[in-house]
Amino acid sequence: MTGGGDWQRDVLRELTDRETRERTDPETRELNDPETRERADPETVAVPGSPVVQAAASGLPDSAPPSAPAPRRAHAPHVPAPAPAPESHPTVDPRLAIALGNPQHGDSAARRAGASLRRLTTSATQEVSEQTRFAEELQHPVTTGRVIAVTSIRGGVGKSTVAALLGRTFNHYRHDPVLTLEADAALGTLPVRMGADSVRWCCADLARILTPAMQLTDITGYLVPVTDGGWLLPASQGRVGAPMDMRTYRTVTLALRRYFAVTVVDCETLPGEVARTAMDTAHARVVVAPMTAEGIHGTRQVLDWLGQLPHSALATTVVALSASSPDTTLDPKTAAAHLREPGVPVVLLPYDRHLAQGGPIHTAMLGRSTRDAAVRLAAEAMRRAVRVR
Incomplete structure (x- = not known):
């Protein structure tokens, strides 16, 4: 009896100790x-x-x-699966792309011949000196990335076209990375003007995955490479959807300034929330004004508003006076003088057949005066962007 009782007591003690260990061990309990x-x-x-x-x-x-x-x-440990990559979407419907036709030169053949003849008979000293000065301003070294915001008072006046021209000009003259960023609502035209065949990642997608540890090579994997160089970040996949919000814009622009020397932002039209934020936080601003009486009047009101801000933004603002028709009757000198009164420079972008045709912009097909105006506009904006604020 004593031996049997001892044997049972030992088994019970062993089972009790095992149960206690299983309850107290967190890994075993889990x-x-x-x-x-x-x-x-x-x-x-x-x-x-x-x-x-x-x-x-x-x-x-x-x-x-x-x-x-x-x-x-x-x-x-349980690791959640990464979010699937968005699908790639063409910037132009393939059924419509075949109807674009061949791009035409910005200047007619007669005008190109006349310009060549004038260059042969006149001195080129002044022209070379001016081009050298603009090139030095465009190549100005920067310690932190500079943001240049492009906006207008209404759509359809060439805002995205001007942003594309600036992005291509900066990329041509600079040897460091240049980004053209679309901060407009859905169905923007910047990817088409920049020559992108398709888009996949947009600002909202990139804002969700940005981390301080990412390198430039990691970032460019989510961007669209531009044919003539540089990078593009669209605002959407070219479909109707929610427009970019202010938080997404701030997140993307503040993070990407570490990687790109110059970022050209194609903003929404004023007085949109993102446009006001971009105009307030950018290092320089370009306001596109159409060559019409109502366009000049509205742009002048915007300039007066910028001058009344607590920190006046007029010192870092440039106006691009865009002519979208060859038959305009408004005197460009009078229009430019009216816009210069607040103290901002005005750069005239003449009518260009290549730009008016729509579709991708080919730099070699631009008119001579258009290329010169784009270089001057970019130099004026860069000069103000590098000023100490």
């Missing part, structure tokens, strides 16, 4: 949980004292005891 066992892989996780798991690990049926205990391995 693995014995039914929900944890359902998620766990029986081939990689072994629970001590569990014949079902040991049988699965050894390849034996549940009723057969294993010849040796299964090795104990650490519980692998």
Whole structure:
């Protein structure tokens, strides 16, 4: 009796000690949980004292005891699957792309011949000196990335065209990375003007995955490479959807300034929220004014508003006076003088057949006066962007 009682007491003590260890050991308690066992892989996780798991690990049926205990391995943490990449969408419907036709030169053949003749008969000293000065301003070294915002008082006046011209000009003259960023609503035309065949990642997608540890090579994997160089970040995949919000704009522009020397932002039209934020936070501003009486009047009101801000933005603002028709009757000198009164420079962008045609912009097809105006506009904006604020 005494021996039997001792034997039973020893078994009871052993079972009690094992149960206590299983309750106090957090790893064992987690693995014995039914929900944890359902998620766990029986081939990689072994629970001590569990014949079902040991049988699965050894390849034996549940009723057969294993010849040796299964090795104990650490519980692998659950890692969520990465979000799928967005689909690529063409910037122009393939059914419409065949109707674009061949791009035409900005200047007619007669005008190009006349310009060549004038260059042969006149001195080129002044022209070379001016081009050298503009090139030096465009190549000005920067310690931190500069943001140049482009906006207008209404759509359809050439805002995206001016942003594309600036992006291409900066990329041509600078040897450091240049980004052209679209901050307009959905269905913007900047990707088309920049020559992108398709778009995939947009500002909102990039804002969700940006981290301080990312390198330039990581960032460019989400951007659209431009044919003539540089990079493009569209605002959407070219479909109707929610426009960019202010938080997304701030997140993207503040983060990308580390990687790009110059960022040209194609903003929405004033007085949109993102446009006001971009105008307030940019290092320089370009306001595109159409060559019409109402366009000049509205742009002058914007300039007066900029001059009344607590920190006047007129000192870092340039006006691009854009002519979208060859038959305009408004005197460009009078219009420019009216816009210069607040103290801002005005650069005239003449009518260009290549730009008026729409579609991708080919720099070699631009008229001579258009190329010169784009260089001057970019130099004026860069000069103000590098000023100490």
